[in-house]
Amino acid sequence: MADEFDDMYETFKAILDAFPPTEAVKRLELMGVREDVIQRIRDLHEQQTIRIKELEEPHAVVLGNRDTWYTGPQPKDKCWPAIEELLVKDGWSRETAIRNLDDSSTRVVSLLNHPKEKSFSTRGLVVGYVQSGKTTNFTSVMAKAADRGYKLFIVLAGIHNGLRRQTQARLVQQLVEPNPSMWSQLTDLDKDFTPTANPASYFGNSNKTHVLCVVKKNATVLRKLAVWLDQAADYLKDCPALIIDDEADQATVATKSINPLILSMMKSLPRSAYVGYTASPFANLLIDPSAEDLYPRDFVVNLPKPEGHFGTEVLFGRYALDGEDPDQVDDGHDMIRSVPDDDIPCVRPETKEDVEGFEPVITDTLRRAVEYFWLVTAARRVRRTGNPHNTMLIHTSVNTAVHNSFERPLQRLLNRTAETLTDITFLSRLRDLWSQETARVPAQDFGETKVPFDDLVRELPGVLRSCRIIMDNSSSEARLDYENGPIVAIAVGGNTLSRGLTLEGLSVSYFVRAVSAYDTLLQMGRWFGFRNGYADLPRIWMTDELAAWFRHLATVETEMRRDIDIYITESETPLTFAVRLRTHPALRVTAAAKMRDAVTAASSYGGKRVQTHYFHTNADWLSGNATAAKDLVAAALSNAVRVEDRSAEERFVFRGVPYDVVTDFLASYKFHEKSPENDADLISGYIRKRVAAGSLRRWNVAIVGSSAGRPFEFVPGVSVGRNLRSRVATTTPTPDFADIKTLMSRRDAAVDLAGDTVKLTEKGIIDERRVQLPDTGLLVLYPIDKTSEPDAGKKLRAPLNAEQDVIGVGLVFPEPQHGDSTVEKYISANLSGVRLEVEDFSLLEGEDA
Structure with a gap:
């Protein structure tokens, strides 16, 4: 009886997604469902729907009745409970962290179309924070969608092999391994997509497994996948598909190769939902909504900020927004250290002509940053808590030759430090550095205990012996490998380290990279994330100008999320209200090509x-x-x-x-x-x-x-x-x-x-x-x-x-x-070409057309 009731409940929700409740009830009556059963279904559905609508976080944009079909996990589910158990083993709290993840992922799934609809093409966007657990969220969304009948899952995992491998490994661990008989894989750790000869073996009626495909946003790879899907069209008519676009603002928007290929894949999937995930959604929010593109026309979701997350505002502070008391807006933690402008030519070529033969100089600020990293690593060994890895990031240029030029001077510094560890003058300098830094950011402010220098110094020889200097870029073979035991590494790199990829145990960053756009700047902030057990220790060395830009960016982020909240509080949708993005005199919001369809948004001084x-x-x-x-x-x-x-x-x-x-x-x-x-x-x-x-x-x-x-x-x-x-x-x-x-x-x-x-x-x-x-x-x-x-x-x-x-x-x-009367300070998507149709329910009431 319980299974019969569950089936009726699911049928009712599917019908409600297409028709008003009264019409849905009529249709159930015509199907012969008893009145008392209908009432039970309606009561349960109303209770579940109210809970979803009243979730404090995340706030979401909802189009029509899109939030009514999925109201949370059911006892018969397999994929989501498996993730729950894995997270509990990893130390997640059921009452807080898992409950928040459950709620936020449920909210996203509730915005998708029911997988049994004959055809749909959903476009949504999920906005998170850099290094805040977006992968865990979309893995949970995939699990819940799989539990309800979605079959094909395509994950677009950035543009680099490192992130694709990391994502594949995570999805296999959390989705496939707990329920191996329920999944088939088109990709694996070492192999991106390669066409198979027989699509029927994956999508035919005899195969009831879910299909997982994790690919990077590479034109050659996506072209092969698009062609293969097109050839499998006969088998995909009844295949509900979920496309997750990780780092959705990268390569997806306004590109001549990647963007058309994603759209081509969706055309081969008559029942598909595209959901972009990103912490820097500026480009996605500026897509032309009237074009056949990937503008998030159906929903936008703000993921809640997880407890203990280090974000832009936490580190750099921000400026007060309208309606806020400036005295209540925090300055951020005292973790930013200034790199003087005179140091820049020493660590980055001034022109392209200077790249060849460039030899970096270990400036006082860079030496201090490296030495502080070794002290932090030693202190963490004394504490023996948190992430076992220890990483420092040096990012001064996008040029791989510049990265590689750092190897010899950094190695010399490492060797020289190891040789002088017994020198009293040197140890005195390290003691002063540790005293100064721990005084500026007291450990007790983060619930930690300061590590005495004498305890720390005993660990330094082992730290230096295990420290590796790694050039991680597109031309190097070395990579940050966290899979084979704890590492201590100073990583010098560029784009391969600037998006999506998690730098485990990152505690110190030296960052002077010249950037020109919000999204580029934000995504390079690998120092954002969780610092359990060492929240008092992270430091960032950068120029004062960059620090000011990040402070402005923190304000932009907060204001953007406030605009997204308008969709809930004022019943707007992405097709009736465009999120506004505050501009900056020295920074672009995103690349020029991604802003070509944007318009200047009017913003009033009224009431401000x-x-x-x-x-x-x-x-x-x-x-x-x-x-x-x-x-x-x-x-x-x-x-x-x-x-x-x-x-x-x-x-x-x-x-x-x-x-x-x-x-x-x-x-x-x-x-x-x-x-x-x-x-x-x-x-x-x-x-x-x-x-x-x-x-x-x-x-x-x-x-x-x-x-x-x-x-x-x-x-x-x-x-x-x-x-x-x-x-x-x-x-x-x-x-x-x-x-x-x-x-x-x-x-x-x-x-x-x-x-x-x-x-x-x-x-x-x-x-x-x-x-x-x-x-x-x-x-x-x-x-x-x-x-x-x-x-x-x-x-x-x-x-x-x-x-x-x-x-x-x-x-x-x-x-x-x-x-x-308005002034121009913001840009937004251009909604002038959007044509909204008002649904006519007169036929459902028995009136003549």
Whole structure:
């Protein structure tokens, strides 16, 4: 009876996927299903569906009723329970980690089509984090799809043999070996796809096994697979297929060979679902949705960030988004070490002509990074916890000749270190290095215990003996091989180490590779991932510019995921709302070819807060801004409807200042060129458009100071104490540059509001402005002390040390009341060519067509 009920339940879900519930019930009645059984099916289905819809994570984009057919594992399943048991043996918690994986993979499967539908061609996208367990997620999705009847599984595993082998090994271990009689394989560890003579042996009615094929995105390989599938067309009509595209933004989008071959394969599979997995989905989100391509038109899923994962934001911090309290946004951990610009020519050729004969120099920063890696490896041997492998990554160039040139100097450094381990001066230097690093990142902050140097030094001889220098690139035979026991390796490489491939036990990175796009930059961050047992020890050496780019990228990632959440909160779909991607003045979002169909997305300043956090520190630049601020205060004093002298609070408010006083100030005040959100021309243009619409004609201009600072006079009778704003600390500060990260507090954004504003949230301030000042903007001036020593204990901060006092600016824009005017800061997919059809259910109600 239970099996009969399960079958009816599955039938009901399949019908519901195609018809509204009432029509599905009618069809079951016509099939002769008893009323009480139908009611049981409906009750169970409603309970399961509510659970899926109410999953807090992952948030998903859902088209129509696509989330109703799969509601989780069933007792008769074989593939998913096998994965569960393997993960339990690996130490995963059933209550947290496995439950989260179960929920997130269930959510993805629920968005696929039912495998018994006559035809379907699903296109979806799953957005994860770099090195966050995406492979485990799509393996779980494959297992659950197999348990429900999907037969053919094609995994596109990057473009390199290393990642393909790693993926094949993982899928065999977790899918095939626990249930060997249920699977057939078209590929193995050592062999990419090779056509077989008889497709019927895999897809004929007599073969009930699932078919696994793991291929790399190589034109020759995919062409053979596409031809073979086309020849097997007669057998594939009733074969539900799931295509998993790992690293879906790489080679898949806007390529002349790979992209058409993937589409060709899908045409041979009348019942197929394509799901891309990537941590850098920028290219995928910019595909032309109106073209016959791989735009994720059916769903986009944000995977939850796993507990203990080291991501962009954790390491580099990010900037506050609209609606966030900047004081609550973390600066990140103190794990980034600065490589001075003068070191770059020593570790990377400046031009292509310099590649031949290039000899790298072991600079002080590179030597320090390598020595710290050996200390970390020794400390981990003392702790005896976590991943058994220890890896350091050196990535300075894409050129294989440059990689290979590092072998001799690194080997010399290794040999020389082994010979001088008994030297007291050398050991003293290592002791100082260990003391400095462990003081900057206390072990107890991560639940670990600091390893004493004397315990660590006893392990160093063994560490140096086992350390290998490996050139891992397309021209070398050596590879990072984690399958034959624990390794200690310094890996020098490029693209073969920059995507998908997990660098086991990675603790130290030296990264100065020049990049020009978000996705390239993000995917090179092999230092992201899990660091169980040594979360206090990872370090990254890179230039300050690269660190700033990663901080911007962390902001882009967070904002992108927030946009994806709009699909849930506002009932949008990928065909009605395009995810916006914030641009950067020095970086492309992705390769130019992948952005050719993108459009500039309008983004409004309405209801937002803009503030300066980048500054030059030279006297001429600062002097000009001080003059602009003093001129603004003088004009505000002359033109304000009312002046509020709140000098006892170190504040002044000039109410009802004409908008042209503000735009004149914006024309003379200089924002730092690295601040994409602070574009004076865009802001002024936005103000003028709002003025034309009847808003923002009047502004409140405020001055906010601090009682702890020395007086700063704008004009006679108007002075406040200077504010203290220290800069983000770097090992080697960039000349003439400071990043203070946060300028404007939540309280300051309410400086011109009446009543008790102390406890107002960000949203509360916006709501209160809508009531009190619906058409009035706010501009706040901050005089900042040129020295600005940081508070004691703030290890990630350093004195501002500008040549003159700095003027910071914050602007708060009211939400539009008379229609909005937009500014261009983002790009997105172009939805103008999308034609949406509205389903007509009139025939189902018995009406005439």
